[in-house]
Amino acid sequence: MVLVAVTGCSLERPDRERLGDVAWHDARWAEAMADYQAAGDSPRLTAKFADAALQGGLLTESAQAWTRLGTDAPERAAEAAAGLARVADAAEHDGTQAALAQAIAGLHRVAPGWPLGRIGSRLSATGGLAPAQVADVIPAMLASTPGRDATEPLLLALGQADRARGACDLAVPILEGLLRRTVNAGLRDTATTALGWCELDLGLGALQAARSGEAERWLDRAAHREPQGAVSRRAQVGLGDARLLQGDTVAARLAWQALAATDVAPDSLSQFALVRLQGLTATVRPDSGTLHPVRP
Numbered sequence: 001m002v003l004v005a006v007t008g009c010s011l012e013r014p015d016r017e018r019l020g021d022v023a024w025h026d027a028r029w030a031e032a033m034a035d036y037q038a039a040g041d042s043p044r045l046t047a048k049f050a051d052a053a054l055q056g057g058l059l060t061e062s063a064q065a066w067t068r069l070g071t072d073a074p075e076r077a078a079e080a081a082a083g084l085a086r087v088a089d090a091a092e093h094d095g096t097q098a099a100l101a102q103a104i105a106g107l108h109r110v111a112p113g114w115p116l117g118r119i120g121s122r123l124s125a126t127g128g129l130a131p132a133q134v135a136d137v138i139p140a141m142l143a144s145t146p147g148r149d150a151t152e153p154l155l156l157a158l159g160q161a162d163r164a165r166g167a168c169d170l171a172v173p174i175l176e177g178l179l180r181r182t183v184n185a186g187l188r189d190t191a192t193t194a195l196g197w198c199e200l201d202l203g204l205g206a207l208q209a210a211r212s213g214e215a216e217r218w219l220d221r222a223a224h225r226e227p228q229g230a231v232s233r234r235a236q237v238g239l240g241d242a243r244l245l246q247g248d249t250v251a252a253r254l255a256w257q258a259l260a261a262t263d264v265a266p267d268s269l270s271q272f273a274l275v276r277l278q279g280l281t282a283t284v285r286p287d288s289g290t291l292h293p294v295r296p
Helices: 002-012 016-025 029-039 042-054 061-071 074-094 096-112 133-142 148-164 168-181 187-207 212-225 232-246 250-261 267-279
Strands: none
Touching: 016 029, 029 042, 029 168, 042 061, 042 074, 061 074, 061 096, 074 096, 074 250, 096 133, 133 148, 148 168, 148 187, 168 187, 187 232, 212 232, 232 250, 232 267, 250 267
């Protein structure tokens, strides 16, 4: 009776991988993907899922699965790379930039020696990608892009993407490196602005965490990045706050006076500095999180 019961249970339990194979041969791609996913977790099933997703036009899902195959099963990296190249071809044909970016990043991860130059050139722009996708795909493109003229815009895009996703600690060295090497005036201007915003963000973050010394260093850099610009002037307010937090009311007063005395037409920042000066006492606690200029 035990044997009968076990046999009965096995007959009632569907073989999801086999059902997935049947659905694949019938071009029922979504069903095949669901069956392969329900069948378990193995490199074989991941490869079948990735192929079904590719056949069904779900290119991002396919790229993710091929990347997972090459990462989890290094012995199948060549198969995964071939699958990702197929995804890149399909994404270029469909004009799906996000899937193309995912495929390029995956190729760089599972097959570092894969020639990305031709594939990378298909990614016409990164403007439609999320910052995290840009930050993921650009290192792959940099690895296969020769020449200063081609790499410098990619470095700028990478720095801007890191800043946009809140990773200014990563963006700062990239933008600083770009400023050291580029002679392109347009790139320099854009990189300088992005770097100033990151220095301001890092300074205000340190100030809100009561790390006044660190805040002062970042805010001083931001204040000198683009004199009289919105970032510089906001950093000047923060410098006063940082120095007040350190108990140095004289230095705080000087920072706010420098902002209030500029030739720039009065605005919310200069008015804030005037208010701070008028109410300055040694016991006032700064509140640098209350005033931010509009970001570009």
